[in-house]
Amino acid sequence: MSQPVPADLAELASAVAQEAGELLLARRGRVAVVRTKSSPTDVVTEMDHAAEKLIRDRLLAARPADAVLGEEGGQTGAGPVRWIVDPLDGTVNYLYELPGWAVSVAAEVGGVIVAGAVCVPSQRSTFTATLGAGAWLESAWEGSPRRLACNSGVAMGDALVATGFGYPSGQRAEQGQVVAAVLPRVRDIRRAGAAAVDLCSVAAGRVDAYYEQGTHYWDIAAGGLIAREAGAMTGGLRGDEAGEAMTLAADPALFAELRDLLASLDADRLPAG
Numbered sequence: 001m002s003q004p005v006p007a008d009l010a011e012l013a014s015a016v017a018q019e020a021g022e023l024l025l026a027r028r029g030r031v032a033v034v035r036t037k038s039s040p041t042d043v044v045t046e047m048d049h050a051a052e053k054l055i056r057d058r059l060l061a062a063r064p065a066d067a068v069l070g071e072e073g074g075q076t077g078a079g080p081v082r083w084i085v086d087p088l089d090g091t092v093n094y095l096y097e098l099p100g101w102a103v104s105v106a107a108e109v110g111g112v113i114v115a116g117a118v119c120v121p122s123q124r125s126t127f128t129a130t131l132g133a134g135a136w137l138e139s140a141w142e143g144s145p146r147r148l149a150c151n152s153g154v155a156m157g158d159a160l161v162a163t164g165f166g167y168p169s170g171q172r173a174e175q176g177q178v179v180a181a182v183l184p185r186v187r188d189i190r191r192a193g194a195a196a197v198d199l200c201s202v203a204a205g206r207v208d209a210y211y212e213q214g215t216h217y218w219d220i221a222a223g224g225l226i227a228r229e230a231g232a233m234t235g236g237l238r239g240d241e242a243g244e245a246m247t248l249a250a251d252p253a254l255f256a257e258l259r260d261l262l263a264s265l266d267a268d269r270l271p272a273g
């Protein structure tokens with residue numbers, strides 16, 4: 001079988017994410033919560049499931065041999081490409097009809113994310129990236145796709161920093177202590193409510209940095225590539241890759257400053273209890 005072409009995978013990711021985004025947009029405002037996850041406020045709606053089903057159906061119709069890892073349905077298949085899917089990142093935003101929610105679809109080949117798309121329907125925007133070929137924004141408000149570059153040369157004291165919080169209260173108490181120590185040292189904090197959108201905001205220069213403890217692979221797979229392809233560095237605090245312990249993204253110089261600050265605060269420690 002021929003090697004998958006990352007640009008083709010990005011195109012498919014983008015088309016599928018946009019179709020799921022349209023489905024979610026059409027049904028917002030009248031959705032039912034079907035279960036909770038890590039805490040009573042960590043909800044899954046019927047639309048998380050409907051969007052993931054659509055995404056799985058479309059991906060497998062186009063590429064039947066591939067594997068899919070989805071937030072709701074887990075892993076299926078074992079093909080040459082593994083699709084990493086968050087059908088609805090920022091579910092609470094969606095439930096409350098706030099704008100910052102997204103569909104995230106990434107393609108992983110040999111353990112490496114090579115293509116990804118994040119569709120943010122409320123912004124009429126789709127962010128895409130292909131490994132080594134840059135990050136791009138397609139927006140209904142701009143005539144043609146625009147190549148993205150993250151902000152650079154921003155000192156920590158001038159940085160607008162996005163972050164997020166988990167749902168379990170013990171984790172939140174610790175995240176609250178960390179953000180209380182970060183806030184006096186930066187321009188300001190933003191809490192938009194979806195990791196995929198925050199990473200795209202780093203790529204687009206809408207914030208200077210993003211950090212969060214407790215993200216899942218599907219939250220950051222596509223957005224992480226988009227941020228890196230826009231010139232940001234992503235990772236944890238101890239030379240590790242971005243992941244559940246910590247996801248930090250910023251231009252390399254700011255990344256280093258924030259990494260040192262967050263490491264001094266043990267911001268990647270496991271929550272007590």
Ligand code: IPD
Pocket residue numbers: 088089090091092163164165166167193194195196212219
């Ligand atoms: C996440 C949560 C969390 C936020 C993360 C999101 P999900 O979305 O809303 O509070 O801080 O950045 O990814 O998984 O609940 O849809």
